[in-house]
Amino acid sequence: MNVHTYEKIWLVAAMVLIVAFIATITYGSVGLGIAMVGDQQPTIEPTELGDDERFGEPRVEQVGENEYEAYVVAQTFSYQPDPIEVPEDSQVTFYVTARDVIHSFSIAGTNVNTMAIPGEIAEMTVEFDEAGEYGIVCNEYCGPDHHNMEGKLHVVSADEFDLTDLSADGPDEVAVGDSVDVDVVVENRQLEDLETTVTLEIGDETVSEEVTVPGGDAVETTLSVDSSALGEGDHDWTVTVDDHDSSGSVTVLEELDDDADGGEDDE
Numbered sequence: 001m002n003v004h005t006y007e008k009i010w011l012v013a014a015m016v017l018i019v020a021f022i023a024t025i026t027y028g029s030v031g032l033g034i035a036m037v038g039d040q041q042p043t044i045e046p047t048e049l050g051d052d053e054r055f056g057e058p059r060v061e062q063v064g065e066n067e068y069e070a071y072v073v074a075q076t077f078s079y080q081p082d083p084i085e086v087p088e089d090s091q092v093t094f095y096v097t098a099r100d101v102i103h104s105f106s107i108a109g110t111n112v113n114t115m116a117i118p119g120e121i122a123e124m125t126v127e128f129d130e131a132g133e134y135g136i137v138c139n140e141y142c143g144p145d146h147h148n149m150e151g152k153l154h155v156v157s158a159d160e161f162d163l164t165d166l167s168a169d170g171p172d173e174v175a176v177g178d179s180v181d182v183d184v185v186v187e188n189r190q191l192e193d194l195e196t197t198v199t200l201e202i203g204d205e206t207v208s209e210e211v212t213v214p215g216g217d218a219v220e221t222t223l224s225v226d227s228s229a230l231g232e233g234d235h236d237w238t239v240t241v242d243d244h245d246s247s248g249s250v251t252v253l254e255e256l257d258d259d260a261d262g263g264e265d266d267e
């Protein structure tokens with residue numbers, strides 16, 4: 001059978017086009033990492049996010065040498081945490097859900113983009129090679145302030161990055177002679193143990209304590225200063241752990257107005 005040369009060319013061209021179409025569709029559906037929200041994760045009750053192990057406290061935590069997980073909650077009209085801070089040369093898996101209505105989690109200038117749907121958890125793994133700052137925007141109309149809904153993603157150098165959190169709480173007032181007890185919580189969201197020093201400065205007094213916080217855990221401790229060393233009046237205090245600090249103030253009173261030691265006397 002004799003097939004005309006032009007006919008052969010058209011046959012081949014048609015085959016090539018068909019193969020190219022199939023390749024394009026295949027690449028678009030599997031090659032770009034596009035997935036349906038909720039494909040990889042179980043559903044979640046949006047009204048109970050506060051009690052959820054992952055979303056109760058939106059955060060970034062270390063799960064491998066250069067691997068991190070970020071738990072993000074989108075809500076009208078902000079993201080938690082904000083900013084999200086991750087180190088450079090890292091691989092970060094984002095888990096994103098919404099508290100109220102449908103939002104999106106879109107890192108401007110990248111192809112990171114997902115819907116954030118109440119009840120569903122979107123999962124995306126992203127590699128960050130270089131330090132930089134990115135904006136996070138909401139692409140789904142979610143209410144009157146939709147256009148102002150934004151967050152920040154900071155990719156910082158390894159030196160700058162840290163996963164320590166500090167909180168401290170002290171009494172508002174104590175009677176002179178009583179001790180000023182400041183409760184301190186140091187949280188360590190990296191894998192390695194954190195060996196550090198907790199320091200309380202108040203007036204001219206300084207007390208410190210060495211602590212070891214296991215990876216992925218927190219320790220509570222109490223630092224105390226004798227209020228008679230401070231004297232009556234208002235005293236500001238600061239607790240420091242590495243680059244973190246937390247402060248407050250306490251009033252040392254001549255005598256507290258309670259009936260602990262015979263309040264009857266006053267009457």
Ligand code: CUA
Nearest residue numbers: 103138142146
């Ligand atoms: Cu949230 Cu638009």
